[in-house]
Amino acid sequence: MSEQIEQRGPQLSRRGLLRAGVLAGGGLALTASLPMVARAAVTGAGAAVQPATLNAYVTIGADNIITIAAKNPEVGQGIKTMLPMLIAEEMDADWDMVRIEQAEFNPAKYGMQLAGGSFSTPMNWIPMRQVGAATRAMLVQAAALRWGVPVAGLKAEKGKIVEISSGRSLSFGDVAADAALVPVPDLASVPLKADKDFTIIGRSIAGIDSQRIVEGKPIFGVDTMLPGMRYAAFERAPIFGAKLVSANLDAARAVPGVEDVFVLEGGDNPELLVDGVAIIAKNWWIANKAREQLEIEWDGGQWASHSTAGYDAKAQELFGQAPTSDIAVSGDVDAAFAAAAKVVEADYSYPFLAHVPMEPQNCTSLLREDGVMEMWAPTQMPQAGHGGVCQQLGLAPEKVVVHITRMGGGFGRRLTNDFMVQSAAIAAKKPGVPIQLIWSRQDDLRSDFYRPGGYHRLRAALDESGKLTGFDGHFVTFSTGGKVNFNAAMGGKEFPIHFLDNLRYRQSAIDTRVPMGSLRAPQSNALSFVQQSFLDEVAREQGRDLPALMLELLASRDEFPEENGFLGKQPGFSPKRATAVIEKALQMGGWEGRTDGNRRAKGFGFYFSHLGYFAEVVEASVDARGQVSVHNVWAAGDVGRHIINPFGAMNQVEGAIIDGIGQALALAVQIESGAVVQSNFHDYPIPRIPATPQIEVEFIKSDNDPTGLGEPALPPVIPALTNAIFAATGKRIRSLPIDKAQLV
Structure with a gap:
């Protein structure tokens, strides 16, 4: 590829803006896909100037640093870099000043948050550009008000607002706080750039996390660390659809370092919880080793007779x-x-x-004192995982909080969130203790979809x-x-x-x-x-x-x-x-x-x-x-x-x-x-x-x-x-x- 690599669908409408504004209460949301038009922080004399949040995606600091939220999960497909590129392009941002953060799971703010089906580009091609164009319009309007000149005489250019006639300019950071007070433009009519004017779209830009991955920085789900965290292994049937008959819990509990062992009764839906035994220990290696002591017995039922040879014959x-x-x-x-x-x-x-992503399934869960199940999950479809946990544990949606982590591969496996349900079900038995469930490679290969x-x-x-x-x-x-x-x-x-x-x-x-x-x-x-x-x-x-x-x-x-x-x-x-x-x-x-x-x-x-x-x-x-x-x-x-x-x-x-x-x-x-x-x-x-x-x-x-x-x-x-x-x-x-x- 000759280009130098830099190391650095549906449209939104005014109707959508108004509807989401009502949902947000007080009219602070632009739409389900462009939410929360914020107001600049009110600061007292001598107080530090806070970054101005213009909407759910864009925050601009006085130092001109632009932080863009990447709404979709990153599974290695590069979407954490690509979607912010669309926003930055229409903003006329200086890409060197852009920083990207993974957005929290919040469908009221971000709409569908999905990594799968090759949907991210066609679903977001127009909406993310509209986010950037609306942000640009607000910044230009703020500069026009500051100078007392018509908007038509200004343009955005690489992180600045420039007066065309005089050449004078203000950086985005200079006007960001004022821009947060500007009325949000009609997203359906906000002008988008012509293809010929693109300066970021079409450039080869390395993944925003690439350097951190090379350096071994903790960014994946399995890297989650919380104070007082314990580790869990979950033994479930090798035979699909089998039910637990018995297990020697005392033998597993006797392994040094094991803190608790208990049975979880599941149902027939493998996307939720199935029968199994959870083992909690000071580290995962102890928990996983203790599984060998369970002397577990399963009832495989009619499915125990199934085989590849049988399917071939059938x-x-x-x-x-x-x-x-x-x-x-x-x-x-x-x-x-x-x-x-x-x-x-x-x-x-x-x-x-099987999928066999390099990072096996894992999830960290904490049942807080306020009854909220807080989760750190490498999931391609957080909506489904959130819903599964609510269904399994009988929790109201607001009682489950999901933080999206980067994933070490997925290929569709993490569209199904059984590992999230297992993690939450285990953590529900240990209130106040963060529990990280990790699957072994054998678990991952033998308990796939x-x-x-x-x-x-x-x-x-x-x-x-x-x-x-x-x-x-x-x-x-x-x-x-x-x-x-x-x-x-x-x-x-x-x-x-x-x-x-x-x-x-x-x-x-x-x-x-x-x-x-x-x-x-x-x-x-x-x-x-x-x-x-x-x-x-x-x-x-x-x-x-x-x-x-x-x-x-x-x-x-x-x-x-x-x-x-x-x-x-x-x-x-x-x-x-x-x-x-x-x-x-x-x-x-x-x-x-x-x-x-x-x-x-x-x-x-x-x-x-x-x-x-x-x-x-x-x-x-x-x-x-x-x-x-x-x-x-x-x-x-x-x-x-x-x-x-x-x-x-x-x-x-x-x-x-x-x-x-x-x-x-x-x-x-x-x-x-x-x-x-x-x-x-x-x-x-x-x-x-x-x-x-x-x-x-x-x-x-x-x-x-x-x-x-x-x-x-x-x-x-x-x-x-x-x-x-x-x-x-x-x-x-x-x-x-x-x-x-x-x-x-």
């Missing part, structure tokens, strides 16, 4: 039966296959996956000319209590739905008690492998390559209409944008020279997810022992017309690609006797630095508002790799992770 059984529900049906599929000159058929499957496994039986009909005329898919997924988990579902827009006249996707489900949750690029991280690998098979039967087939199908449809989504109105799928990234990736990867005939070749994959378009070319080789080496990845992406922080964007794309390669090569969660077999990194080998390929990334800037980057680069790398392996060896990968024995 999927084959269901393939022999009629699917139970439709996902998408169009045209006359049976007629297309009856008239086909050739039928391509294949079965694909993929396993359950897993990326669901799945099975696909696919058929494609080709006519005499080789044209794809029909498509039929039977998807066997997983359900709990008869309901398919969102992360195990396949929507009705999965490609090539809407691109073929005769298409049928149907579904069956296997009931399981294995908890399921979101893993980076949920649904897409598995479905992309199946979709793009099978279409590669179809293309080869046609005598051409996958990109040619994809481009032909994409050319058959115009732009899709705008649609309603989680973020409100959003653009429909664009074949034009998809085509552009495909063509760019092929050019980047030198697609014409895609095989050297010596078990080294290139493969291709495309996918659209989380409003982002990515096409990728992977170059890989396979040696005589079946060992796969990934040498190069070329990725082209379209996530809108702005890359807000190129440094952070590159980190996200590269990380997603490495994640996807790691999943394809080695990762699987296996179930035996109702429990997870894997226990640590020796049998769940996440990717390491030596296996990292050379990665080249280029962005196509289309005329669309920017969207998220944490997830859409992951899905296409998996089929691009498996398709490269086929090109190199002639052996098709239809099940993940890749089995080296099949490639010898």
Whole structure:
């Protein structure tokens, strides 16, 4: 990347301002997303001048230091740096004078505080800029009042208010206290800067916490330290859904350093509290070691018989039966296959996956004398964690206070807050004593909310000319209590739905008690492998390559209409944008020279997810022992017309690609006797630095508002790799992770 790295959706409306003002009482809140227009502190003679808080996000000191609150949790995706960049840009702030602090959890002030779904950018692109623009307008107004001149004759410029005619200026710090008294402008009409005038958006800026991380400063959840704090381990069933029968509490209590041992009775919802035994000790190592003395007995019930082998067998059984529900049906599929000159058929499957962030789950809780449960939590979704604690303990919302800490990874695991509920339930038994619950690596791997496994039986009909005329898919997924988990579902827009006249996707489900949750690029991280690998098979039967087939199908449809989504109105799928990234990736990867005939070749994959378009070319080789080496990845992406922080964007794309390669090569969660077999990194080998390929990334800037980057680069790398392996060896990968024995 040539740029130097510096070490330093929805719109807001006046209606929203007024509504939030009423909620705040006294009209001090701008909106749920732009709250608390503060008044400058009244100071007596000789008193120190206090920083002026202009709104919930911006505080400006007399020394011109601008402190911006980052509202969303930081999980390594760079949002703690990026969102304040949007505010600072519209303020015309001097970035060197900006300091960033993590905002407290407060939905009344900040609205949705979320790290997940690649939502942060599209949800906040306009609102955070409006925050900055409103702040700038207040500062300019304050300067105009100070000088007694019209606002039109002033401008903001790198932390100063400048009179255009004379050149005289005031720093933001000079007028901040006055600005806090200025009426808040109408947020819906506050002018935003033109793209050409951006000076901060588009600059490569290193993560605001990077230096502190390198220096080992305590910023993560597990670093929380409180006076008199004790540590907890929580032993729960290895079998999902099991109930506690008995435990030798006295034996665990007798371990030196252990201060208390007690049973917590839970329910059937793994997102809240499940049966277990809590051990409190002076340090975590003692608490964790004492678990070995519990001699614990569980009743696994019917789920103790579940296994990966059993699921595999059940999927084959269901393939022999009629699917139970439709996902998408169009045209006359049976007629297309009856008239086909050739039928391509294949079965694909993929396993359950765990998240394994580097920082295991942890949370620190204190039941205060006033009955408030105060918590320090590395959570991606504090609203859900707060609500879960209230529900489990029967507390009113105002009786639970959550402080958001930085997270050492998450990848979707910390969207589910069972660890917060456990921590609070333990602390509730020890009033006045701060309790830090820490999971072991084994806990983390064996008590996850897993990326669901799945099975696909696919058929494609080709006519005499080789044209794809029909498509039929039977998807066997997983359900709990008869309901398919969102992360195990396949929507009705999965490609090539809407691109073929005769298409049928149907579904069956296997009931399981294995908890399921979101893993980076949920649904897409598995479905992309199946979709793009099978279409590669179809293309080869046609005598051409996958990109040619994809481009032909994409050319058959115009732009899709705008649609309603989680973020409100959003653009429909664009074949034009998809085509552009495909063509760019092929050019980047030198697609014409895609095989050297010596078990080294290139493969291709495309996918659209989380409003982002990515096409990728992977170059890989396979040696005589079946060992796969990934040498190069070329990725082209379209996530809108702005890359807000190129440094952070590159980190996200590269990380997603490495994640996807790691999943394809080695990762699987296996179930035996109702429990997870894997226990640590020796049998769940996440990717390491030596296996990292050379990665080249280029962005196509289309005329669309920017969207998220944490997830859409992951899905296409998996089929691009498996398709490269086929090109190199002639052996098709239809099940993940890749089995080296099949490639010898």
